[in-house]
Amino acid sequence: xxxxxxxxxxxxxxxxxxxxxxxxxxxxxxxxxxxxxxxxxxxxxxxxxxxxxxxxxxxxxxxxxxxxxxxxxxxxxxxxxxxxxxxxxxxxxxxxxxxxxxxxxxxxxxxxxxxxxxxxxxxxxxxxxxxxxxxxxxxxxxxxxxxxxxxxxxxxxxxxxxxxxxxxxxxxxxxxxxxxxxxxxxxxxxxxxxxxxxxxxxxxxxxxxxxxxxxxxxxxx
Numbered sequence: 001x002x003x004x005x006x007x008x009x010x011x012x013x014x015x016x017x018x019x020x021x022x023x024x025x026x027x028x029x030x031x032x033x034x035x036x037x038x039x040x041x042x043x044x045x046x047x048x049x050x051x052x053x054x055x056x057x058x059x060x061x062x063x064x065x066x067x068x069x070x071x072x073x074x075x076x077x078x079x080x081x082x083x084x085x086x087x088x089x090x091x092x093x094x095x096x097x098x099x100x101x102x103x104x105x106x107x108x109x110x111x112x113x114x115x116x117x118x119x120x121x122x123x124x125x126x127x128x129x130x131x132x133x134x135x136x137x138x139x140x141x142x143x144x145x146x147x148x149x150x151x152x153x154x155x156x157x158x159x160x161x162x163x164x165x166x167x168x169x170x171x172x173x174x175x176x177x178x179x180x181x182x183x184x185x186x187x188x189x190x191x192x193x194x195x196x197x198x199x200x201x202x203x204x205x206x207x208x209x210x211x212x213x214x215x216x217x218x219x220x221x
Contacts, residue, residue, distance in 0.1 A: 002187045002194050004213045005030035005063055005173065008054075009045065010197030016050075017057045019201065024058040026206035027214075031060050032175070032195045033083070037068035040092055041142035048074070048081035055082035063133075063195075065114065065175070067141045069093045072100045079107040087112035087135050087173075090123050101130045112173065116141060121155040125162050128170060133193075134159055138186070139176030148177030153189040160190050180212055187217025 006028050011019035020031055033051060038044040051064060064083035068074060071088040072095055078086055086104045090113055094100050097113070104111035112133030113124050117140055124134060136155050139146035156172050163170055171192040178186065179199035186194060194213050203209035 001214050001218060002183070002191055002216055003029035004200070004210050005032040005193050005195045006200040006210070007032040007034055007175070007195050007197035008201075009034040010201040012201070017054060020054050020057040023200060023206055023210075024060050026200075027210045028060060028200075030063050030085075030193065031058055032063045032065060032197075035064055035066050035068060035078070036142065040069045040089065041067045043142045048077040048083075051078060051081040051083055061085055063087060063112070063173075065112075065135065065195075066092075067114075070095075072103055075100065075104050075109075076107060079104070079109045083109065085110040085112055085133060087114050087133065089114045089116065089141075090127070091116055091119055097127060098130060101127060105130075114141075114175075115155070117149050117152050121159050122162075124159070128159075128163060128166055128168055131170060133173055134170050135173045135175055135195075136191070137176050138174050138178070138182070141176075146177055148179075148182040150182075150185065153185060156186075156190040178213075180216070183213050183216040191217075 006023045036043045036045045061084040063085045064078045065087045110132040113131045114135035173193035174186045174191040175195035178196040
């Protein structure tokens with residue numbers, strides 16, 4: 001049964017604290033926070049001060065998904081603001097990927113490595129021993145509400161086969177266009193965590209939406 005990480009990019013920003021509290025009570029497993037700098041992706045969202053402001057509204061682990069250039073310059077601020085898991089992109093301009101991953105661990109936080117749709121998942125293989133999560137993007141990062149790209153799903157199986165070869169078990173999160181229709185094949189493909197925005201925050205019943213997502217893939221063999 002996959003876990004659910006509602007993405008606050010789809011929440012009502014005028015009452016973000018209440019939205020985080022509400023989605024926590026509705027049964028979420030993580031809070032997924034999309035951080036964009038207008039350079040690595042063509043959108044700008046929030047920074048560490050917002051994470052700090054939201055921290056009192058939930059005891060759930062906060063995932064700070066850094067869609068930014070030079071993440072190594074900012075991971076300390078996000079760690080200190082209350083992020084529990086910091087995800088960086090393998091494609092991001094940075095001193096070294098391994099150095100950034102090590103930096104997050106040195107700060108006492110878990111680290112995830114994200115891979116964009118156009119990037120071969122094999123690029124992360126050399127880093128699998130250094131990460132706690134793998135994030136497979138199922139849209140091109142930058143804006144919420146995009147259409148799910150089913151062609152990325154085979155990456156999950158390829159990555160899990162490599163993990164098995166290396167004797168590892170790294171949870172795989174999938175992010176982008178996740179709803180009941182796309183969550184099902186994602187879970188069947190092996191996704192352990194579904195990052196869902198609009199399908200949770202815009203649902204008439206958040207609790208029912210999260211429960212339905214957690215049931216995705218329950219019939220897989």
